[in-house]
Amino acid sequence: MNTTRRRRIEVLADEPLIPAITRIAASAGIVHYTLLPVSGGAGVRGRWRDDQLSGATSKVMLLLVTSEEHADAFVEQLAPMLETHHLLLMVSDVSVVRGHRFD
Amino acid sequence: MNTTRRRRIEVLADEPLIPAITRIAASAGIVHYTLLPVSGGAGVRGRWRDDQLSGATSKVMLLLVTSEEHADAFVEQLAPMLETHHLLLMVSDVSVVRGHRFD
Amino acid sequence: MNTTRRRRIEVLADEPLIPAITRIAASAGIVHYTLLPVSGGAGVRGRWRDDQLSGATSKVMLLLVTSEEHADAFVEQLAPMLETHHLLLMVSDVSVVRGHRFD
Amino acid sequence: MAVDALLQPVVLFFLLGALAAFARSDLVIPEAVAKGISLYLMMSIGLRGGAEVAETGFTHDMALAGGAGLALSFLLPLPVFWLLRIAAKLDRTNAAAVAAHYGSVSVVTFATGSEILRQAGMPAAGYMVGVLALMETPAIITGLLLARTGGTANLGPRGGLLHETFLNGSVVLLLGSFLIGMIDGKEGLLSIAPVFDVPFRGMLCIFLLDMGLIAARRLLDRQALTVPTVVLALLIPLINGSLGVGLGTLLGLDAGSAAALGILAGSASYIAVPAVMRLALPEADPGLYLGMSLAVTFPFNLTIGIAYYGWLAAGMAA
Amino acid sequence: MAVDALLQPVVLFFLLGALAAFARSDLVIPEAVAKGISLYLMMSIGLRGGAEVAETGFTHDMALAGGAGLALSFLLPLPVFWLLRIAAKLDRTNAAAVAAHYGSVSVVTFATGSEILRQAGMPAAGYMVGVLALMETPAIITGLLLARTGGTANLGPRGGLLHETFLNGSVVLLLGSFLIGMIDGKEGLLSIAPVFDVPFRGMLCIFLLDMGLIAARRLLDRQALTVPTVVLALLIPLINGSLGVGLGTLLGLDAGSAAALGILAGSASYIAVPAVMRLALPEADPGLYLGMSLAVTFPFNLTIGIAYYGWLAAGMAA
Amino acid sequence: MAVDALLQPVVLFFLLGALAAFARSDLVIPEAVAKGISLYLMMSIGLRGGAEVAETGFTHDMALAGGAGLALSFLLPLPVFWLLRIAAKLDRTNAAAVAAHYGSVSVVTFATGSEILRQAGMPAAGYMVGVLALMETPAIITGLLLARTGGTANLGPRGGLLHETFLNGSVVLLLGSFLIGMIDGKEGLLSIAPVFDVPFRGMLCIFLLDMGLIAARRLLDRQALTVPTVVLALLIPLINGSLGVGLGTLLGLDAGSAAALGILAGSASYIAVPAVMRLALPEADPGLYLGMSLAVTFPFNLTIGIAYYGWLAAGMAA
Numbered sequence A, B, C: 001m002n003t004t005r006r007r008r009i010e011v012l013a014d015e016p017l018i019p020a021i022t023r024i025a026a027s028a029g030i031v032h033y034t035l036l037p038v039s040g041g042a043g044v045r046g047r048w049r050d051d052q053l054s055g056a057t058s059k060v061m062l063l064l065v066t067s068e069e070h071a072d073a074f075v076e077q078l079a080p081m082l083e084t085h086h087l088l089l090m091v092s093d094v095s096v097v098r099g100h101r102f103d
Numbered sequence D, E, F: 001m002a003v004d005a006l007l008q009p010v011v012l013f014f015l016l017g018a019l020a021a022f023a024r025s026d027l028v029i030p031e032a033v034a035k036g037i038s039l040y041l042m043m044s045i046g047l048r049g050g051a052e053v054a055e056t057g058f059t060h061d062m063a064l065a066g067g068a069g070l071a072l073s074f075l076l077p078l079p080v081f082w083l084l085r086i087a088a089k090l091d092r093t094n095a096a097a098v099a100a101h102y103g104s105v106s107v108v109t110f111a112t113g114s115e116i117l118r119q120a121g122m123p124a125a126g127y128m129v130g131v132l133a134l135m136e137t138p139a140i141i142t143g144l145l146l147a148r149t150g151g152t153a154n155l156g157p158r159g160g161l162l163h164e165t166f167l168n169g170s171v172v173l174l175l176g177s178f179l180i181g182m183i184d185g186k187e188g189l190l191s192i193a194p195v196f197d198v199p200f201r202g203m204l205c206i207f208l209l210d211m212g213l214i215a216a217r218r219l220l221d222r223q224a225l226t227v228p229t230v231v232l233a234l235l236i237p238l239i240n241g242s243l244g245v246g247l248g249t250l251l252g253l254d255a256g257s258a259a260a261l262g263i264l265a266g267s268a269s270y271i272a273v274p275a276v277m278r279l280a281l282p283e284a285d286p287g288l289y290l291g292m293s294l295a296v297t298f299p300f301n302l303t304i305g306i307a308y309y310g311w312l313a314a315g316m317a318a
């Protein structure tokens, strides 16, 4: 099978921040994305669980599959906010079919 | 620890298609799988969110851990449907303990 | 961007076992974690879906990002329980920014 | 009747939802709750319809209405398919998928219509719930024949499409509850009436709030909707609905039941049919068929269609 | 009583769910809704039982029934364990886990049984809810002693297993609601009766629809069930239930309460006990203990068991 | 009034939830259900308030109460901000974020308070629901001005913060339902009263059970709470509430409405404001503002605050 290497970016962020982050992704050339629910966790700010009461502390996992170039642009733009906005950012490699779909 | 390299396959698909896809996986020799919920996203067909009204546009993430050989067989079989059925397919490497469990 | 290579550990486990597993992670030096919901699957014990009735057969995916050293310690400790407790353990590589946060 | 109908809480909550979505509010009804209420509505409609039929027994009208419903569901997709091909230039697959939606019915449109008709003093007969259940699936068969596709065998359902169609969760729940209603009758259901009868309209309000949100958001995201498809999504219910009312009146049904047949004919499915189409015709665009049925036809019926079918039926009966 | 009981909506909805699952319909109740209704049932049962006890005050019968319940829950796992070892050839761990389930109780079986008994004119006393709460946990202790395992210390709960057992969410909610019912009494609960009293049976219908789906799907997926275990899952409730009715009658309880004690003894837990067992005996197979208690014993009790215990209690009282 | 209020089911269920969480029980209300009930409460409060206003028409008192509410919401954050800076040594951003919470209001505290006041024979006027809606957002504006931050432009909402604030889901639902209540009036809402009126207190019980669990778990996880912030979270509601009661009495409102104004002034938001703050002041610590408002002030108001404001209003009126 003809597969291509692409970057898989995952960003864990508070739900209210997601629209702003997908806007940053779009400005870095990544317009397609997928959102995965997250149910709880623990970090420097302590434990949390998704209580949905205000949604203020609910988190969502944003998944982006894209080219190395776009990935770098996105990470560059998001980096300054990682600490202040308590985001978790991970980048890894994946193989995809129809690579042009993920440029 | 004695770990082995295996393929991690993720397929994002519309919920109604999942039983058919797990059947294809089984015919490629992969009978064990895990399903993860997905809450929204955007692709060439525009934005969607899981409204569960009919379930017709709900998506699910299928996770398969398997050997390279089975993975290739599965990808080969699924490839023609990726475009027509709007599937997202990703393959990456993972290490597992008790490798024989994931052949 | 200044990224560092870290280990990404995923453990699929029955919900009631999660507190015990995060305790093991903590004793291996990994105190931060994220929990992702899982909706169903199939393994040697047959098919399951999350019916939440008793929660006894609900599963949860635990995500840990950490250094190689801590990852090895954790896998070492968890390994004997993989078979008896029907856990799924996967380890892979990710790049993160602010690597010291994930030691 | 028209203005009154528009100011009822059920309709106002639908508008509230639509306005909130248009104003880009972040208001969201949790999916599980919306799904739960949707199941509740099926159970409630089924039980109440079944209990009424248990009281009246089988009648001549019932058989006529059932036959009319079956015929409408089987045949309405044909002119709709033709319109979509000619006027909206849709390809065969998409036209067939959309046609199946318009031949089938919307349970919530029926439920809202029944409440509005009852309020207006011309209630539909209880057996119309049975007709509703009969009309859900035949249109799917016509739609699949129109699509003429043996195509996507690879991802087809194991039990075959008919299995998938008749055992769709919402069809099973509606029919099953109808049967339970027939077995137990009004008496037998008395102890569960505080759940399945009394709160019905209130639950419908919450559900319509969610429908307003979903329909408006779909309209905002419209990728697949074009001017011709939107126009057709307004025209088709009017035509089909009028046919339904006319046929009902011709067959001698009471005005309320004729109006209900019009509501059924004029409504388009957005629960059972999309779920089957996604499987049977995966190349058809869900943005198109859900856009038309959910984002255009449903609000149209709720605000104008129902009142019009009621007015037409009352006029024809007089 | 038997046939009537079978045709009540609660039972019919259970059958509808089971049939839908057997026919491989895709009908699903959202987990959050099912879980929510399950919590609702606990609150409602607890409140109503507590309020009744508040009215009657503590009585001699109450103490007797409580003692009997405790004894049954502690002791019933012993013969069950023995049967499972001999007749089904289960290993020690699995036999112990299953035995704990049969010593403990099923809240929904009790709730359905209470409704059916009330309908049949032989209502159980309010304090039986207290007995229900008392019977939930002792069997777990016996089960763990039978398993004789210090084993899985690694993944054991921090607070110890007893903590886990007594603070299981459903146990806490049932007991807490019982106490609130005792504090506020019927009067004090009047303003919340429209939620916790009146809709009870209707909510039970929705829950049993889901139970039917879950039980039948589990039966279809049966990996762990064998002929001997299925037979035992039918036999054990009959034996335990008869013992419960007999003991209740011996102690001089009214027929309704004796029947309720039989229902409790004959029922098997599928909420509280599995959650604890998953933690305490992780090597035991959930497919086995949930298969037996949920997929075989629960439907058996719902359709036959309850009617039989009622019939037995009525006969013994006469 | 105080002791009676504490023994009502709504409060007892809150305590049950808190105790279960403190005892580390695994009791959990599914998020979707809790969220659904929270939306239900907004709809119900809005509809009932609107219907009452539809009956009385606009009055002088109404305008006064509305003006007082607006003023309180705009101004209360100022002294609160100052207290937090001086006494708890919070930085500007965190102090501003917390101050916004205390200027705004808690819908559930208001709902519980209204029920308790009604029970005690001094019901608040229907228009107080309108005042509640008015008080939700002004404090956010003051808070943002206090934070003096143009800061986080990068992740700011597209439509601007005011858009985000006024179109917060819960604000829209409350206001929209209030309008629907005004349009349809008591008469028009009769058919949906079985859902939005009768079961209100019972639904509140379930919600408060969840609030007890959430508040207590937050207290157990307290990372951000210090002795000074906890003390302030007890003191601020007392001060603000007394100011509210005093102002209401001064303006000549009836005792029930003056007490309700006190409850509003004394309560702190934990739904609408946190959602906006997370976006507007992401550097502020949610553990701090949710800890103070949800884990300390809310339980305090529920158990002591409401009774005290009622007592104060009754005393001042006499």
Ligand SMILES: Nc1ncnc2c1ncn2[C@@H]1O[C@H](COP(=O)(O)O)[C@@H](O)[C@H]1O
Pocket: A012, A040, A041, A042, A043, A044, A045, A046, A048, A086, A087, A088, C032, C033, C034, C035, C063, C064, C065, C066, C101, C102
């Ligand atoms: N090392 C990690 N592994 C997995 N999840 C993490 C890790 N660090 C942080 N998180 C997640 O990211 C969230 C925010 O992290 P923090 O900025 O440390 O509060 C936490 O609540 C966790 O859910």
Ligand SMILES: Nc1ncnc2c1ncn2[C@@H]1O[C@H](COP(=O)(O)O)[C@@H](O)[C@H]1O
Pocket: A032, A033, A034, A035, A063, A064, A065, A066, A101, A102, B012, B040, B041, B042, B043, B044, B045, B046, B048, B086, B087, B088
């Ligand atoms: N590059 C991408 N990264 C993440 N998710 C994607 C990407 N492309 C597509 N998806 C997901 O796959 C779904 C179907 O994609 P499409 O076939 O483009 O409509 C989308 O709705 C997204 O949820």
Ligand SMILES: Nc1ncnc2c1ncn2[C@@H]1O[C@H](COP(=O)(O)O)[C@@H](O)[C@H]1O
Pocket: B032, B033, B034, B035, B063, B064, B065, B066, B101, B102, C012, C040, C041, C042, C043, C044, C045, C046, C048, C086, C087, C088
């Ligand atoms: N090869 C696999 N790929 C994906 N998920 C798996 C795989 N094997 C097991 N699982 C998941 O892990 C659970 C427990 O596995 P088992 O121990 O085989 O019963 C299963 O129910 C699946 O959800």
Ligand code: NA
Pocket: D101, D102, D103, D104, D105, D106, D240, D264, D265, D266, D267, D268, D269
């Ligand atoms: Na139709």
Ligand code: NA
Pocket: E101, E102, E103, E104, E105, E106, E240, E264, E265, E266, E267, E268, E269
């Ligand atoms: Na038992």
Ligand code: NA
Pocket: F101, F102, F103, F104, F105, F106, F240, F264, F265, F266, F267, F268, F269
């Ligand atoms: Na306030």
